[in-house]
Amino acid sequence: MPVTIPQDLPAAEVLKQENIFFMTKERAIHQDIRPLQIALLNLMPNKIRTEEQFLRLLGNTALQVELTFLTTATYQSKHTPISYLQTFYQTFEQVRGSHFDALIITGSPVETLAFEEVAYWKELTEILAWADEHVYSSFFVCWAAQAALYHHYGIEKHLLPKKLSGVYSHTVKQKGHPLVRGFDDFFWAPHSRNTAVDETKLSSVQDLIVLSDSEEAGLYLAASKDGRKVFVTGHSEYDELTLHDEYQRDLAAALNPEKPLNYYQGDEVTVRWRGHAHLLFSNWLNYHIYQSTPYQLDQISKVLQHS
Incomplete structure (x- = not known):
């Protein structure tokens, strides 16, 4: 949470120069809080x-x-019982009329397929279009980041010579960006994928900012300039x-x-990525x-139309 300080406090300028987020008392008292x-x-x-x-x-x-779990309607998971999905998950059709922060x-695990060959691709593109309004x-992870970059910006993925698997050192490229606030200059994050996107193609898109990459693993973190789309090509969420x-599974499959x-x-x-993972999601x-979403969720569409 931001630190709250009095209006015109001299320390505000120092905090601003050091990229530390703060809020005046006048702004704080006008903030309503909801989940x-x-x-x-x-x-x-x-x-x-x-x-x-x-x-x-x-x-x-x-x-x-407050979290709402969603699953695809056009593809039935082979690893999760239907009863579990029916109990804890909803489909896109069930939330189509809702708004979310x-x-x-x-x-x-479909990254070696062409996007259009994925069983739920049409449904996913409908969800991506719906999310715009x-x-x-939106926060896209690994294959979803590649899929969203392809859908929104036409950026293709390409197959790697061998699977990228491990924990890699990354560099922060835009130190003043809120998403990487508090990051060390170098940090670690896991990757596990067979495909990648060309960072130079992202750099040529005016709407996108490359925030972090790795000499070994390539692009890691990017975002749209308005902060409404965040792309993470690795797996900061992975547990120990x-x-x-995954390595044992691939060994058993004779890969x-x-x-x-x-x-x-x-x-x-x-484990050397946990601190980064928590900070990324917190930011x-x-x-x-x-700090940005309207208090009344049904006002999101109106706010976005005028932004």
């Missing part, structure tokens, strides 16, 4: 584990969040053993995988949603 309404479109096979990963990050801030779309800020379990880089010390897993929730 943030966030929809999570869960495209991962192990939905329960994915729920846990995102809930850890969304629940570690001072902001109150934010939308998260997870990764999906019904959601204040996710990469290990001859390489060990995830910068992940094991001997036989033990080293997104605070600066791109809480």
Whole structure:
């Protein structure tokens, strides 16, 4: 949460120069507080584990969040019982008339397919179009980031020579941007993917800002200039053993995988991305949603039309 200070306090200028967020008392007393309404479109096979990963990050801030879990109607998950989905999830049709402060779309193990070959591609494009008018800020993870970049900006993905798997060092490229506020100059984040997007293509799009990349893993974090679309090509949400379990799965499937880089010390897993993950989500929730979204959710469409 921001620090609240008196109007015209001399320290305000110092705080501003150091990129520390603050709020005047006059502004603070006019703020109403309500739970943030966030929809999570869960495209991962192990939905329960994915729920846990995102809930850890969304629940570690001072902001109150109410989560709505979404699943696709045009594709039935083979790894999650229908009864579970019917109990805890809704489909797009059930929320089409609703508004949300934010939308998260997870990764999906379909990245080697052309986008149009994905079973739920048409439904996903409808959700992306709907989010433009019904959601204040959207957060796209891994394959979903690639899919959203393709849908909104026509940026293609390409197949990597081998799977990118491990924990990689990244550089902050836009230190003054709210989304990376408080980041170290170098930070670690996991990647697990077979495809990538060309960072130079993003740099040529006027609406996009590249915020972080890696010499080894390439593009990591980008956003639209208005903060309404955030693209993360890695998996900051991964828990301690996710990469290990994926590696064991690929070994069992005789895929001859390489060990995830910068992940094991001997036989033990080293977690070095957790602090970054919490800060990334905290910044997104605070600066791109809480400080910007209208108090009345049904006013989102009107606010966006006049922005």
